[in-house]
Amino acid sequence: MSKILEMNKVSLSFGKERVLKNINLSVESGEIFGLLGPSGAGKTTLVKIIVGIIEADKGLVMLQGKKMPSLALMKSIGYMSQSDALYQELSAKENLDFFATLYGLKKKKREKVINKAADIVNLSEELNKEVRHYSGGMKRRLSLAASLMHTPRLLILDEPTVGIDPVLRQSIWEEFRKLKENGVTIIVTTHVMDEADKCDRLAMLREGSVIACDTPDNLKAEQHVESIEEAFLAYGGGFQ
């Protein structure tokens, strides 16, 4: 397997506050990589640096062997933010069409990818509905669809299953695995421990530092514990 993403000594401060401290991470092509940590640990900031919205003060971020941030590389990234970034007055289809255009897809191609993405998140029947009439879960799924249309090599999902019921969460994870089979690399942030268990590999984040990074099983084994939650506490405790 080749590395799709490498972060080398990445640091970032907002004013005096050091949000990220010397982060070293690498993500393999085609894996589901989890970023686990309590809120305020710096997960979203880290993810935004990978997407290219924020630039790090120090360190190097390489995507597919090229330096980020870069507008050209943004085309191969799909990003789903924590908030449902959707235009309420527009229909689901108009929302998808807008974002597909920004990724440079032509009209015929857009038609195709919109239907495909809607099919994946199970919204094909509701495409012409205005987003303001959508339920919370539907908006979440539509946001996911909006980040899938341009078939990104790397999909970055910031807390994708927050506020989603267990059944739907299950089906979204099902989707992630399908995308993974199609060769998509997924980085997903979460603060839900049992979700972290489903990742291929996991980085534990605490107060802006990576405290551990390995497969969920190895992390548990190393600390001789049964659950990710215990493992997280064990690693975190070691640092205090």
Next chain:
Amino acid sequence: MNVMAVVKRITQQFMRDKRSLALLVIAPVLVITLIWLVLDGNEYEPEIAIDDVPPPLEEVLQEEFDNDTKEMSEEAAKQELQAGDIDAFLTIKENEVFILLEGSDATANSATLRTIQEAVQSMDAGSAAEPVIAYYYGSDQLNLFDQVGSVLIGFFIFFFVFIIGGISFLRERTQGTLEKLLSTPIKRWEIVFGYLIGFGIFTILQSLIIVSYSVFVLDIWMAGDFWQLLLVTFLLAITALSLATLLSAFANNEFQMMQFIPLIIIPQVFFSGIFPVESLAEWLQILSKLMPLTYGANAMQAIMLKGLDIWDVWQDVCIIIGFTTVFVILNIFALKKHRRL
């Protein structure tokens, strides 16, 4: 392509949001109509009472006051004055004309005095030739609405475009779509120009409706060319739009956006020509030169009242375009706050 995608999206959003669309067009029309109703009223027609007036004078007074003068004693007249039924009482005391004015209403006072003076003057007509008065700009038909209307059209277009443009751009940030936009390969200038063109379409529509309404329905004084006036109002609207999107970067929510109105918008009215600026302190005059509406209003007044050509006010037009350019460039830089690239 990206610019057009933003334009298309704004158009779709706007067509769904009928209320905002109404605010952009109907609100200015409504306000201008109200001002028209207040300022464009017919000239005040005074009524007076007389007593003991020689017949020749009575005759001319009757003529000037459209046969509305009444004969009554001074005592009776005072009661009528109190009741507000007449505006003045006129009599001859010791061979001099004595006028008792109601006095509490400046408009009524001056109208009454003017009419009486005209009557007295026409008595000894022939002895002194009446001066011939000509108007270089406008005419004696020019009323207060014509005078301030040109400025107010500019102001209300500026005001409503500022509110709607600013809040729309702000909402892009608060609802998280700006971040999503910036995660795509769109360039910062493409977002700014998308907004400018998308809203531009609606401001053209807005300017067209408001200017047509003022000129053809309210019959505001219009000496110049309609299309040139439209061009100036449109340029002013675009300036308001670029200023609004720029300032929205410095507001965290809709309420903070509203706080710019008394700071940025209202002062512009006072310096834009409704009140004479020449008599103000020098530093205030300099302040007025920093405000886009000053130039917009000046150009509009020149076209509407003086009937000048747009080429005669090219300096004002260039400065308005200059303001827009500066605001747009600053806006592209302000977006760096959200994405460096």
